[in-house]
Amino acid sequence: MEHTVSAYDDDLKAIARMVTEIGGLAERAVGDAVEALTRLDTGLAQRVITGDKELDRLQREIEDKAILVIARRQPMASDLREIVGAMRIANDIERVGDLAKNIAKRVVAINGVFPHKQLITGVEHLCEIALQQLKKVLDAYASQDDQAANAVRLRDDEIDALYTSLFRELLTYMMEDPRNLTFCIHLLFCAKNIERIGDHATNIAESVHYVVTGRSYEDERPKADASIDSTVAGS
Amino acid sequence: MEHTVSAYDDDLKAIARMVTEIGGLAERAVGDAVEALTRLDTGLAQRVITGDKELDRLQREIEDKAILVIARRQPMASDLREIVGAMRIANDIERVGDLAKNIAKRVVAINGVFPHKQLITGVEHLCEIALQQLKKVLDAYASQDDQAANAVRLRDDEIDALYTSLFRELLTYMMEDPRNLTFCIHLLFCAKNIERIGDHATNIAESVHYVVTGRSYEDERPKADASIDSTVAGS
Numbered sequence: 001m002e003h004t005v006s007a008y009d010d011d012l013k014a015i016a017r018m019v020t021e022i023g024g025l026a027e028r029a030v031g032d033a034v035e036a037l038t039r040l041d042t043g044l045a046q047r048v049i050t051g052d053k054e055l056d057r058l059q060r061e062i063e064d065k066a067i068l069v070i071a072r073r074q075p076m077a078s079d080l081r082e083i084v085g086a087m088r089i090a091n092d093i094e095r096v097g098d099l100a101k102n103i104a105k106r107v108v109a110i111n112g113v114f115p116h117k118q119l120i121t122g123v124e125h126l127c128e129i130a131l132q133q134l135k136k137v138l139d140a141y142a143s144q145d146d147q148a149a150n151a152v153r154l155r156d157d158e159i160d161a162l163y164t165s166l167f168r169e170l171l172t173y174m175m176e177d178p179r180n181l182t183f184c185i186h187l188l189f190c191a192k193n194i195e196r197i198g199d200h201a202t203n204i205a206e207s208v209h210y211v212v213t214g215r216s217y218e219d220e221r222p223k224a225d226a227s228i229d230s231t232v233a234g235s
Numbered sequence: 236m237e238h239t240v241s242a243y244d245d246d247l248k249a250i251a252r253m254v255t256e257i258g259g260l261a262e263r264a265v266g267d268a269v270e271a272l273t274r275l276d277t278g279l280a281q282r283v284i285t286g287d288k289e290l291d292r293l294q295r296e297i298e299d300k301a302i303l304v305i306a307r308r309q310p311m312a313s314d315l316r317e318i319v320g321a322m323r324i325a326n327d328i329e330r331v332g333d334l335a336k337n338i339a340k341r342v343v344a345i346n347g348v349f350p351h352k353q354l355i356t357g358v359e360h361l362c363e364i365a366l367q368q369l370k371k372v373l374d375a376y377a378s379q380d381d382q383a384a385n386a387v388r389l390r391d392d393e394i395d396a397l398y399t400s401l402f403r404e405l406l407t408y409m410m411e412d413p414r415n416l417t418f419c420i421h422l423l424f425c426a427k428n429i430e431r432i433g434d435h436a437t438n439i440a441e442s443v444h445y446v447v448t449g450r451s452y453e454d455e456r457p458k459a460d461a462s463i464d465s466t467v468a469g470s
Contacts, residue, residue, distance in 0.1 A: 063319070067305060067315065067319055070302060070305045070306050071305050071306070071309045071310065071315065072309070074306045074307070074309070075306065080302065080306065084302055091326070171416065171417070171420075174409070174413070174416055175413045175416060178409070178410045178413070181406065181409055181410060182406070185406075185420075185423070188420070189427075192424070
């Protein structure tokens, strides 16, 4: 039995390691995508786009491994939670990778359009916070720290507020001069993608909570559907 | 053993039934969201927003059930594929529900903004095709029809092309008169959400292919990264 338990432990560790790996890849993809945007570096953007395949592959590998371990080891409740949580987190991370890829595609499309550095600064700032959130929640996962995960969840409001204010700024530029339209719409979609990265960080925080405590947050997320009665900036 | 096999069969059928159920809910959510948009019916939009919780709940239930069956029954390859495929499909369907909710939120936000019926017609048409794709791929799943699923996959180009043309039309309106901006940006995000529903239909088609054949499409999706060097309409 000793042997079985230990092999099983290895399985769990392998899954956790793969999640850490895909998390690192996603962090880098987001960071690179925004660097590509601020420097209008289409080469770097292309690398982010190509690199997304590796995230997709790894997510699928984590799913396969998790299913195999569940089928083979028939884990007990808390271990099962750990495996299912890892699958869910990998799923959210893969979607973060997609969003980074979307931003990178915008960078390629922006190429040649006259850029407004000031506007990019706003997107950069939004992204910094989203990236911090992503890092923190992945750390919370690695250290199984429910409180740290909850702090990430509660901070998502900040990203939403920043997004809304950035949106208004972009709208003003678009109203001022139709020649700004194309560029501003690109940035608008970039900002929306970043805001969604924040949502995935929140999802991951919820998965950490589930893994650590076995419970789901009963109360809705802080933002809930407050955005319904809001502005054009809504989801 | 007869008993065990039969109970197992019941498990598989229950999962398939739940996937059909969530698929039906998603279809209705998308249909209602677009009807709410074309009629600017905020009451219907609110019902779509509220109804999304049921999709989330059902997706989680399918995941739980699938994991339980895998742990209890240790299924063989082809059955395992069926269960994993169902989980993946439910995941994509849940995301379709989110996109329908996003459209419904826009309808609520649009309320009071002067509408351009003509522009809404374009979005409506895009949505009709996306909804057809969704229906067809869910039918393909129900009948395990790989060819029908592949037809859905190959038709995604059409949605992308329609989206791009609609995007250009919206851009023209925005350029013409800044007073159209707010409304057009709402529609732009709606159109993007619908285009993504098409992407999920493609994902589901790939999952059907995996369930039926045990293989993944080796070649990339038709559209691949063609959008990289494209226009502002990109992802």
